Amino acid sequence: MLLTPRVAAVHDLSGFGRCSLTVAIPILSAMGVQCCPLPTAFLSTHTGGFQGFTFLDMTEEMPRVSAHWKGLGIRFQAVYSGFLGSARQIGVVSDFIRDFRTPETLIVVDPVMGDDGRAYQTCTPDLCAGMAQLAEEADVITPNLTEAAFLLGQSYKDLAKDCAHEGGTALRRAAEALSLGGRRSVVLTGASLEPGKTGAMCFDAKTGRTEAVQTDFIVHPLHGTGDVFSSVLTGALVRGAALTEAAAQAAEFVRACAVRTVKQDLPLRDGVDFEPLLHLLWEETRQD
Ligand code: PXL
Numbered sequence: 001m002l003l004t005p006r007v008a009a010v011h012d013l014s015g016f017g018r019c020s021l022t023v024a025i026p027i028l029s030a031m032g033v034q035c036c037p038l039p040t041a042f043l044s045t046h047t048g049g050f051q052g053f054t055f056l057d058m059t060e061e062m063p064r065v066s067a068h069w070k071g072l073g074i075r076f077q078a079v080y081s082g083f084l085g086s087a088r089q090i091g092v093v094s095d096f097i098r099d100f101r102t103p104e105t106l107i108v109v110d111p112v113m114g115d116d117g118r119a120y121q122t123c124t125p126d127l128c129a130g131m132a133q134l135a136e137e138a139d140v141i142t143p144n145l146t147e148a149a150f151l152l153g154q155s156y157k158d159l160a161k162d163c164a165h166e167g168g169t170a171l172r173r174a175a176e177a178l179s180l181g182g183r184r185s186v187v188l189t190g191a192s193l194e195p196g197k198t199g200a201m202c203f204d205a206k207t208g209r210t211e212a213v214q215t216d217f218i219v220h221p222l223h224g225t226g227d228v229f230s231s232v233l234t235g236a237l238v239r240g241a242a243l244t245e246a247a248a249q250a251a252e253f254v255r256a257c258a259v260r261t262v263k264q265d266l267p268l269r270d271g272v273d274f275e276p277l278l279h280l281l282w283e284e285t286r287q288d
Contacts, residue, residue: 004032004033004034005032005033005034005077005078005238005239006033006034006036006074006075006076006077006078007028007033007034007035007036007076007077007078007079007080007234007235007238008036008038008069008076008078008079008080008096008100009021009024009025009028009035009036009037009038009080009081009082010038010040010062010079010080010081010082010084010093010096011024011037011039011040011080011081011082011083011112011227012039012040012041012042012043012046012082012083012084012085013037013039013041013042013043014043014044014045014046015042015043015044015045016044016045016046016050017045017046017048017050017223017224017269017270017271018223018224018270018271018272018273018274019046019083019223019224019227019271020046020082020083020227021037021039023224023227023228023231023271023272023274024037024080024082024227024231024234025037026274026275026278027228027231027232027235027274027278027281028231028234028235030278030279030281030282030285031232031235031236031239031281031282031285032239032282032285033234033235033238033239036069036074036076038062038065038066038096039058040058040059040062040083040084040085040089041055041056041057041058041083041085042054042055042056042058043055043056045269046223046224046269046271047120047121047122048120048223048268048269049223049267049268049269050269055085055122057085057086058085059085059086059088059089059092062089062092062093062096063092063095066092066095066096066099069100070099070100075100075102076100076105077104077105077106077238078105078106078107078108078234078237078238079096079097079100079101079105079106079107079108080108080110080230080231080234081093081108081109081110081134082110082112082227082230083112083120084112084127084130084131085122086127087124087126087127087129087130090127090130090131090133090134093134094133094134094137097137106139106140106234106237106238107137107138107139107140108138108139108140108141108142108230108233108234108237109131109134109135109137109138109140109141109142110141110142110143110226110227110230111131111132111134111135111141111142111143111147111150111151112131112147112226112227113127113128113131113146113147113150114146114147114150115144115146115226116146117146117149117156117157117160118146119146119150128150131150131151132150132151135151135184136180136184138184139184139185139205140184140185140186140187140233140237140243141178141184141185141186141187142187142189142226142229142230142233143178143186143188143189144188144189144190144226145159145160145163145174145188145189145190145191148174148178148188151178152174152177152178159174163191163192167192167193167194168193168201168212171188171191171193171201171212172201172210172212174188174201175188175201175202175203175210176203176210178203179203179205182203182205182208183205184205185202185203185204185205185206185243186201186202186203187200187201187202187233187243187247188200188201188202189226189229189230191212192214192217193212193214194214196216196217197214197215197216197217198214198215198216198217198251199212199213199214199215199247199248199251200212200213200229200247200250200251202243202244202247204242204243204244206242206243211244213244213247213248213251214251215251215252215254215255216255218255218258218259218262220258220261220262221268222258222261222268222271222272223268223269223270223271223272224271224272225254225257225258225272228250228253228254228257228272228274229250229251229253229254230250232246232249232250232253232254232281233246233247233249233250235281235285236249236250239285249284253274253277253280253281254272256277256280257272257273257274257277258272260273260274260276260277261273
């Protein structure tokens with residue numbers, strides 16, 4: 001019997017709106033992976049489309065949690081980080097990675113900073129700069145096009161224009177440029193190679209190959225798709241999938257959730273209606 005993989009998930013907990021930990025925990029569990037949350041902040045809702053949300057910064061608590069876990073000798077097959085609550089957390093997460101990394105540990109950094117060319121309201125310039133530093137420690141990063149532009153220090157408009165005109169060539173160039181000379185794998189999300197399609201451009205540092213995965217594009221604005229994608233990707237990777245295989249599973253799950261969400265005509269800010277589809281992940285996962 002395979003040991004149940006264990007992942008430390010370093011994200012915020014937003015009570016309403018389906019993102020971060022409320023996505024990562026059920027998805028990883030459905031994939032037969034133990035998810036140990038290390039919350040970066042507790043919010044009443046996520047920050048996209050809600051007014052007056054509460055925000056409890058967990059920066060002080062995080063090193064205490066880390067020290068306790070270390071004292072207990074807990075080991076993780078992966079550390080998976082996302083939305084951070086303050087620029088100071090860059091150092092905290094970096095220390096966490098240093099403390100728990102072994103040669104076998106997979107470090108996935110979703111450099112959550114923004115979307116559609118704009119930074120999220122809590123993502124300060126300091127936090128953006130720190131995220132780029134943190135991402136240097138990752139084995140795999142999962143930026144969207146906005147985050148890719150921030151990491152590359154490029155204008156989002158120019159990158160989006162190149163990708164719209166050149167398609168695969170520009171996306172491939174961006175994914176490879178983000179790989180730090182081939183040292184880390186890159187899964188660039190929201191990558192469309194032709195009209196009506198979307199998916200990811202993947203540079204695999206293990207093989208040196210760049211390959212795209214594509215699914216049908218569901219024309220509807222959706223919130224939290226990046227968190228669903230990165231959580232499925234992380235679950236598949238810790239269960240031994242190759243990078244493009246994991247990205248293909250993640251893209252297909254997001255597509256299925258998007259179809260369901262659009263059919264229900266849910267408000268954008270409610271997030272992706274993924275819960276009734278978790279069985280797909282469960283069924284796809286070899287439980288041996
Ligand atoms: O989905 C990214 C995300 C995560 N966490 C919080 C957010 C957002 C995007 O808006 O507000 C709190």
